Amino acid sequence: MEELDWSNLSFGYMKTDYNVRCYYRNGKWGKLELSSEETINIHMAATCLHYGQEAFEGLKAFRGKDGKVRIFRPEANSQRLQSTCNGILMPELPTEIFIEAVKTAVKANERFIPPYESGASLYIRPLLIGTGAQVGVRPANEYLFIIFVTPVGPYFKGGFATTPYIITRKYDRAAPLGTGIYKVGGNYAASLRASQEAHAAGYSAEFYLDAKEKKYIDECGAANFFGIKNNTYVTPLSTSILPSITNKSLMQLAEDLGLKVERRPIAEEELSTFEEAGACGTAAVISPILRIDDPDNNHSYVISKDGKPGPVCTKLYNKLRAIQYGDEPDLHNWVTIVD
Known part of the structure; x- marks a missing residue:
């Protein structure tokens, strides 16, 4: 070839x-x-x-x-x-x-x-x-x-770099007791219009709030959300979020690095308290968040003050990739070597 x-x-x-x-x-x-x-x-x-x-x-x-x-x-x-x-x-x-x-x-x-x-x-x-x-x-x-x-190649052309996201209230990705926790095509079909509108407006992806109350952070496009503050890795707990294997891995690595890990509902207002945040999944690994705009409330949550990925996101990203490539020991037996 x-x-x-x-x-x-x-x-x-x-x-x-x-x-x-x-x-x-x-x-x-x-x-x-x-x-x-x-x-x-x-x-x-x-x-x-x-x-x-x-x-x-x-x-x-x-x-x-x-x-x-x-x-x-x-x-x-x-x-x-x-x-x-x-x-x-x-x-x-x-x-x-x-x-x-x-x-x-x-x-x-x-x-x-x-x-x-x-x-x-x-x-x-x-x-x-x-x-x-x-x-x-x-x-x-x-x-x-x-x-x-x-x-x-990389999911985002710029690779590991901060990008902006937008909150959408017009659409729901999945119902609280629906198929959100399963990896089925219907969840992605439900996100296509919101995703297209976010991209057209210059954002990496859309952020969904919970479908029931529209108060809590749910999923970010086709990825899970996590935030870092007070030496703690915080990620949403919800009955409509796909359990991301990348997020699960990052939670373990965060503990390995000495961080506390919390899985709990995250109210939208709490976004202003995070020192770093990212969207995570198999495709992008970690996509560090620059800011999250909420046009309905004319508000912007600036996550990265200097426009660069934060130190914890960078450590987690490098650590996970080092394990995937065999550059660091696979302490949790995550890797299967092809004979």
Whole structure:
């Protein structure tokens, strides 16, 4: 293949050699299959198309200085997918099948894993869809699990730099007891208009308040929020927020660095008290927040006074990436090395 310009990759889809597939039929999961097809053939009455029986995950593989390939926390992604399956009545994919499928997809596309220090990584996208035909609103009897991979650059073009965000009251991403805690496509469809409007106004992403009272910080676009103050890492506790594996990892690293960790409701007014804040997720890792504007109240919460990422955000970002690349010891057994 033509040598890729690894340091200038966008965060987008690029065709790779293979994807991995596994079918659920007659009440059981089949064997993993390697496919070079980019398309899938499904029934027009498949439940994924009509009733939203669809779930996905996102994780990454990294090539270290030692040449080894490391996958970050695949067990956690497997567990979250199982939680989603349980939530929308799809058969749970066993963790051993998930891990084997991830490893198989990474190994089969090894030539697409970016080199160490290129700033790029291999993004891994597991997808589970209901393929059985139904007209009534009920679960399918057949499902398809797929994993494809693609090399990606930084989620935000500027990389690790502060950017502005905007609070939206016009839209809700998810209801308090809805599907917000599951990684389903519907949550992202619900955010598209708000996201487009935020981008058009010059913001990185939109911030949602809780759907019930519009008082508390919920999710930030497609990422979790955290704030730093008084040597404490604070992140929202809510029944409509996706449990981010990156946020979970950062909470542990914050404790390792001697910070206290609090998961609790965060009222909007509390934004003015944070010394640092960030949005976190697999794609961006940490996106430090410059300010959060609330146009409805004609107010702006300036988080970064000098326009730069704060010291705690920087430490956490560097620490997490060092573990992902194998530059620092993996004390919590988060990394799976591909043999």
